Amino acid sequence: MKKLLLASAVAALGAGGAFADEVKLGISLGFTGPLESMSPTMAQGAEMAMKEVSDSGKFMGGATVVPVRGDSTCIDAAAATATVERLVTTEGVKGIVGGMCSGETTASLQNVGIPNGMVMISPSATSPALSTIEDNGLFFRTSPSDARQGVVMTEIIMEHGINKVAVTYTNNDYGKGLADSFAEAFKAAGGEVTIVAAHDDGKADYSAEVGALAAAGGDALVIAGYVDQGGSGILRGALDTGAFATFVFPDGMVGATLENNFGAEVNGSFGQIPSSEGEGKDKFVAAATAAGFDGTGVYSAEAYDAAALIMLAMAAANSTDPSVYKEKVMDVANAPGEPILPGELGKALELIAAGQDIDYQGASSVELIGAGESAGTFREIEVKDGKIETVKYR
Amino acid sequence: MDLLNALVAVLNYIIVPATAYGAQLALGALGVTLIYGILRFSNFAHGDTMAFGTALTILVTWGLQGMGISAGPLPTALLALPFGIALTAAFMLATDRVVYRYYRRVRAAPVVLTMVSAGVMFVMNGLTRVLIGVDEIRFADGARFVISPQEFKAWTGLAEPLALRSTQVITVVTAALVVVWLFWFLAKTRTGKSMRAFSDNEDLALLSGIDPNRVVAVTWILAAALTTIAGTLYGLDKTFKAFNYFQLLLPIFAAAVVGGLGSPIGAIAGGFVIAYSEVAVTYAWKKVATYIVPGWEADSLMQLLSTEYKFAVSFTILIIVLLFKPTGLFKGKSV
Numbered sequence: 001m002k003k004l005l006l007a008s009a010v011a012a013l014g015a016g017g018a019f020a021d022e023v024k025l026g027i028s029l030g031f032t033g034p035l036e037s038m039s040p041t042m043a044q045g046a047e048m049a050m051k052e053v054s055d056s057g058k059f060m061g062g063a064t065v066v067p068v069r070g071d072s073t074c075i076d077a078a079a080a081t082a083t084v085e086r087l088v089t090t091e092g093v094k095g096i097v098g099g100m101c102s103g104e105t106t107a108s109l110q111n112v113g114i115p116n117g118m119v120m121i122s123p124s125a126t127s128p129a130l131s132t133i134e135d136n137g138l139f140f141r142t143s144p145s146d147a148r149q150g151v152v153m154t155e156i157i158m159e160h161g162i163n164k165v166a167v168t169y170t171n172n173d174y175g176k177g178l179a180d181s182f183a184e185a186f187k188a189a190g191g192e193v194t195i196v197a198a199h200d201d202g203k204a205d206y207s208a209e210v211g212a213l214a215a216a217g218g219d220a221l222v223i224a225g226y227v228d229q230g231g232s233g234i235l236r237g238a239l240d241t242g243a244f245a246t247f248v249f250p251d252g253m254v255g256a257t258l259e260n261n262f263g264a265e266v267n268g269s270f271g272q273i274p275s276s277e278g279e280g281k282d283k284f285v286a287a288a289t290a291a292g293f294d295g296t297g298v299y300s301a302e303a304y305d306a307a308a309l310i311m312l313a314m315a316a317a318n319s320t321d322p323s324v325y326k327e328k329v330m331d332v333a334n335a336p337g338e339p340i341l342p343g344e345l346g347k348a349l350e351l352i353a354a355g356q357d358i359d360y361q362g363a364s365s366v367e368l369i370g371a372g373e374s375a376g377t378f379r380e381i382e383v384k385d386g387k388i389e390t391v392k393y394r
Numbered sequence: 395m396d397l398l399n400a401l402v403a404v405l406n407y408i409i410v411p412a413t414a415y416g417a418q419l420a421l422g423a424l425g426v427t428l429i430y431g432i433l434r435f436s437n438f439a440h441g442d443t444m445a446f447g448t449a450l451t452i453l454v455t456w457g458l459q460g461m462g463i464s465a466g467p468l469p470t471a472l473l474a475l476p477f478g479i480a481l482t483a484a485f486m487l488a489t490d491r492v493v494y495r496y497y498r499r500v501r502a503a504p505v506v507l508t509m510v511s512a513g514v515m516f517v518m519n520g521l522t523r524v525l526i527g528v529d530e531i532r533f534a535d536g537a538r539f540v541i542s543p544q545e546f547k548a549w550t551g552l553a554e555p556l557a558l559r560s561t562q563v564i565t566v567v568t569a570a571l572v573v574v575w576l577f578w579f580l581a582k583t584r585t586g587k588s589m590r591a592f593s594d595n596e597d598l599a600l601l602s603g604i605d606p607n608r609v610v611a612v613t614w615i616l617a618a619a620l621t622t623i624a625g626t627l628y629g630l631d632k633t634f635k636a637f638n639y640f641q642l643l644l645p646i647f648a649a650a651v652v653g654g655l656g657s658p659i660g661a662i663a664g665g666f667v668i669a670y671s672e673v674a675v676t677y678a679w680k681k682v683a684t685y686i687v688p689g690w691e692a693d694s695l696m697q698l699l700s701t702e703y704k705f706a707v708s709f710t711i712l713i714i715v716l717l718f719k720p721t722g723l724f725k726g727k728s729v
Contacts, residue, residue, distance in 0.1 A: 171702055195678065195695060198702040204642040205632070205669075207411035208676045209701045214407055215678035216695055232530065233632065241406055242543020242555030261532055261633070 021063045023320050025050060025310060026087035028098030028108065028120075029303075030074030035100060041297030042123060043069060045284075045304035045363075046097045048291050049345065053311045056346030058353065060320065065311060072099040077107035084108040088116050094320040095310040096120045097303060102127030102173065109139055119322040119329070121309055123302035127173060128181045131371050137326050142302040142309070142366055144274055144376025146174070149250060150182035152272055152378045152394060153222070154189050157248055160270065162219045163191040165248070168209060168234055169224035171198040178224045178250055194218045201229035206237045214243035220269075222248040227255045232262075239265055247271075254381060254388060263386030270391070275379040276301065276364040277393055284342040284363030301363035302374070308345055308362055309333055315352045333368040335359045395552070400685035402554040406543075412673040413666075414562040414631055417569035420665030421624035422646035424576065424658055425617045431593045431656035432613045433494075435507035439515040440621060441643035443482065445636050446518050447622030448629045449526040451478030452533045459535070467537040468564070469630055475623065483618035489514060490614050498610075522636045531634040534561060561631040572623060573662060576616070580658070585612055593656070645672075648708045652715050654722025663723055671711055672704045 027046050029039040050065040059065065068091045070083035080099055087093045096118060099105035105125040113120045114136055121140045122130075128147035133139065157165065167183055169175035175198070183193045195216035199209045213221060213234075221244040225231025231253050238244045239262070249258065249271030258266070284304060288295025295301065310325075312332040317325035332348075337357030340348040348358050360366055367375040380391040422444065429437045437443075454474035464470050493514060497507055539545075540563055543555030580586040585608075592599040592609045600606060625639060632638070649668045653660025679696040699707065715722060 197700060200702065202635075202637050202641050204628075204638055204645060205411075205415045205672070207407070207415055208673045208704045211407035211411070211673060212676055212678045212695075212697060212701050215403070215681045215697075217681065228530065236632065237411075240543075240559055241411070241557045242547075243407070257530070261530065 021061075022066055023060065023063050023314070024066050024068050024091055024093045025307065026068050026070060026084070026091065026093035026096040026098065027303075027307075028070045028072045028080065028084050028087060028096055028100070030100040030104070031069070031071040033074040033076070035074045038124075038298050039100065041288075041294055041300040042100075042303040043067075044291070044293040045288065045295070045297075045300040045302075046123075046307040048287065049304045049307035049311070049342075052343070052345045053308075053349070056349055058346055058349040059311060059315060060318075068093055070098075072101075072104050072108065074101040074104055077104050080104035080108045081111045084112040084118075084120075088112055088118050093118075094314070095322060095325075097306045097310070098122060100124050102130060106130060106133065109133065109135065113138055117323045119310060119313075119326050121306040121329075123306045124299040126177075128177050131373060133371075135371070137372075138322065140306075140309070140329055140368060140372035142305040142362075142364060142374050143299065144374045144378075145181075145370075146178045147181035147185075148369075148373070148376050149178060149272065149274065149378065150185040152376075153182055153248060153250060154185040154191065155394070156270060156272060156380055157186070157220065157222075158189060158191065160220075160246075162246070164194060164218045165191065165220045165222050166194045166213045166216050166218040166244070167196045167222045167224065168199050168213055169196070170226055170230055170252070171200050174252070175224045179222075182222065182224070182250075192218075199225065199230045199234055201226065203230060203233070206230065206233040209234055210237035210241055210243055213238065214241065218244070220244065220246040220248055222250070223253055224250050226252045227257045232257065235262065235266070249381070258383075259386060259388055265386075266383045267385065268383065270380065270382040272378040272380050272394075274376050275393070276377045277379075278365060280341045280361050280363050280365055287343055295363075304342060305360070305362035305364050305366050308342075309360060309366070312340075312345070312348055312352065312358065312360055315349050316358075330368055330372060332358055333360050333366050396685040396688060399552055399554045400682045402552055402556050403682050403685070406554065406556045408670075408673050408677055410556075410558060410562060412669045414559075414565045415673070416666035416669030417566045418624055418628045418631065418665075419642075419645055419649045419669055420662040421569050421572065421620055421627070422642065423649040423653065423661035423665050424573070425620035425624065426646060426650040427653070427656055427658060427661040428613060428620065429617055430650070432589055432609065433498075433507075435504045435511060436647070436655075437617075438508060438512045438643065439518055440646065441639045441641075442515050442518040442522060443486070443618070443621040444625030444628070444642065445522045445634075445639035446485070446525075447478055447482035447618065448625035448634055448639070449522050449636070450481045451475055451622060451626045452526065452531060452629070452634060454478055454481075455533050465536060467560070469534050469536045469561070471533055471626055471630055472564070475626055478626065479619045479622045482622045483615045486614040486618045487611060490610065519636070519640065526634075526636070528636055531629075533634060534630045536560065559631070561627070565627045565631055568623065568627060572620070573658075576620075576658065585609075589613065644705070645669075645708060648712045652712055652722060654724040657722065657724040660722050660724030667711065667723075668708045671707050675699055675707045676701045676704045 031039045047067045053059045054064040070087050072080040102125040126146045131145050169179035223231050247269040251273040254273045285295035313325040313328040316328040337359035340360045342363045369375045381388050451474045454477040455471045537560050541558040543557040546556045588604045649664035653664025680692045
């Protein structure tokens, strides 16, 4: 056994020497499963960043970055763990863009990422639970936590002069996570949450839920649900009984269905969805179009940023060893330094080589806060004359 | 004034919505009970027949609206209802001819027929989706409220709103009319009597010259009418979504079993028992209590069970009834 270990260690060293000009990065996304339609543009976003860095010729003395895709399935934690295991041990990747969904990401991080000391940057896992996970500084995400959405929602509601609300959520990880983090943020800001009640999707009747919410009362009703599901049932019931007149819509409720089915009835209600805008996003979308894919795809920009952050941190640490460059991720992502937009990765590498600080903005206005997650930009919306209108970005 | 407020709150959040929901469940349970009583099997396809009938009614409604026909303050769907019923009845008769007739001829056990109906359920499930899609459809038009919450508050000066939607009134009135007609039909007409005879004792009914094919056909037509009416009323009151009708199957069966399978009056009682218990047990009584006892504010919400357990309520009732009165509240057949 000892000999075998020794032999493989030697072989690994030899391999390392032979391919020093090639750095592998894993892309662990749900190419099959419930979010399979989102995965391709995300992977293409990440691969575009890798190609940009390789083409610049300025990365680790002219090394190329090679993407290795793996299927995380989004829902099957065991399959995701096996995928990441393969990427780390067989493919020998130096960093991973992924996973995609919160549960699967948690499992692969705890079972493979942390024991192997591998850096994982998820473009799309939003569960608040990932903020407090013991990750040895190895896990980051370029999407905002739903806890962040709770804080943003609190600010928006307070600015409307409302400090007493009822909350209902769809009975799953997304709804529960968002409702809990919002309730906490709202109470911390001095507001009162009268009730936090679950509703199940696809049920025949929501009178009971609406009755309980109405009895608890409040100046507005926060519906952390899906507009194509039970969220609409609750909204309809609350409107018809006159229980509430003002509603707050988080991301799951903002959609065309809201305009079509409720329109002017919810005038004056408001909400927010994670969404970035600005020069970085525009540049990214243009580059994606040139590369032959749709850059407006959900979380595609975040995947580009995740890959870019890994490579820039490697450059800043002058090492592809995850345990070394993990310290640099927050440095390259945040101020101070020269702002870096998509398409400027070559320039960023030059600046790093010259010993200057950079502030990676990227396609989604990256600003890592807390335990290494995006502060996120949110689009505040308000329903006016039956139409969802953007108030501002925050 | 406070007592009035309490009364209005109870009316608005419990009595009115639970009565409408109960009427919808009662109509569904009537259909289940009718098929169980006469054809002797639990029809799992019931929920999806409701969806199918409603989908047809919606298509006819759109046609009528396209021709500029409306029913004034009433929803156009009520005009489309007879067409929907006729089409659904034709479909049910065809299903009976292609599927159920064979199993009747070989005298299959009820459990086999029940499984067959599960197969029919999946077929209808798919057909409805092909026909009209999986999206949520709102097809209610006409006047929306009999009493709107804002007007009620302005008019009475009470703090609590009271809403009475026209669809709720239509639901309850239609359900009452249908039930009265059905009881008259079963009790007074020759066909109704022959159906009851067939239900009580099939062999004896055959001996006395009752045509079984006629009884079966009439049963399917009645079931088609009941499902289409129940489905359309439910869709008018809430929205149409194919998947929701599938979900409706459970409370409908709970209602039919609680009332006693095969007993029409039991189906109606069962529908209201299920609806009221779902709403009342999970209601937060704090507000009402605050109105009734002046100068006292409860610390908690005074909610017996949180709302995610509302289905547990109906099934607890179901289990209790089955344990202590296996034939249901109104002496139906034991399952």
